[in-house]
Amino acid sequence: MSTEHTAGVTTDALQSETVVTQRNTGKLLATHGYVVGIEISGSGARQSVALAALNGSILQRICRPLDFVPDSETALDLLDDMLNEVLDPALLLDGRILRVGVAVGGLVDATHGIVRTLHHTHGWNDFPLQDYFAEKLDAPCIIDNNANAAALAEVQRGAGKGERVVLYVGLGRGIGGALIVNGNIYHGTTCTAGEIGHMLVKEGGPRCSCGGNGHLEAIASAQAIVSSLRELAAEYPPTMEAIHRITGGQVEQLSVEQVFQLATQGDEIAQHIVNEVHTYLSIALTNIVHLVNPGIIILGGPVAQAGELLIAPLQARIQQICLPEASQSLRIVQGSLGSEANIVGAVTLALQDL
Secondary structure, X not given: OOOOOOOOOOHHHHHHOOOOOOOOOOOOOOOOOEEEEEEXXXXXXXXXXXXXXXXXXXXXXXXXXXXXXXXXXXXXXXXHHHHHHHOXXXXXXXXXXXXXXXXXXXXXXXXXXXEEEOOOOOOOOOEOHHHHHHXXXXXXXXXXXXXXXXXHHHHHHOOOOOOOEEEEEEEOOXXXXXXXXXXXXXXXXXXXXXXXXXXXXXXXXXXXXXXXXXXXXXXXOHHHHHHHHHHHHOOXXXXXXXXXXXXXXXXXXXXXXXXXXXXXXXXXXXXXXXXXXXXXXXXXXXXXXXXXXXXXXXXXXXXXXXXHHHHXXXXXXXXXXXXXXXXXXXXXXXOOOHHHHHXXXXXXXXXXXX
């Protein structure tokens, strides 16, 4: 196994080739060995690498977020260094790397192992990431959207255990969704099922990262919530004072959870923003509930850290506007894997029998 750059293979060359590799790695039947999980965020600024045992327990993990948005080459160079560290021969005492799973925060063609695009950065369009890591680590590789990976992890190891139809919503810098039916990810015809962040919920609404307007992501993502409060607070001194107070003067460190806290404390601007989140997220989720009738909706990502301040009003609104027959048994819960959901999801992908 080599963790150096594959001879003669460059990122430019990989991107220029027509990739026809199918997602077919065979059953993982070994009793000795390891898997590797890799997380690449939607901006490429957060990467994680984990070495895991065949029971899914993470043995070694490295996360090195950047303070800038890198292109694909920069992100992959950093991942190479992290892989070299995690795959120290001294750690591999029980065999070799058998499988690699990669969770990517963008549009992914999971069938062919290609990253179609990352909306928050550049250099990833039609990038054959599955082939890249398969060659680098000399092991079969599975890639998927990070929401799909996190959803699978929550179903197998977290809040969705025992559930047959699960809707997962990742509320982070962007908004991703995933549908798990009978333990399997539903990808759709072109592997774009679950992209609920790009559902149109508000005609003429704010601009989304994809270039459209009025999409859910532009209203209810972590970035949208925090940015909206900062922008409106610039013209409303009482709210700006409240932000300074709750952040200890570190306005740039304002979190979504703090926005929800300010709303509960009576700040009118924060209340307006939180009401927008509840309104348009409940519309999107109600439409999905009517379409697929899940038994549970699992909320993950930074916005979900608001906990019951998000979930209780959301549950009430959905019960109010949804058909009783579709919502009477519906539960909305916070994911149990927290900030680890994506990397645990990457490991879970690596352990799948395909």
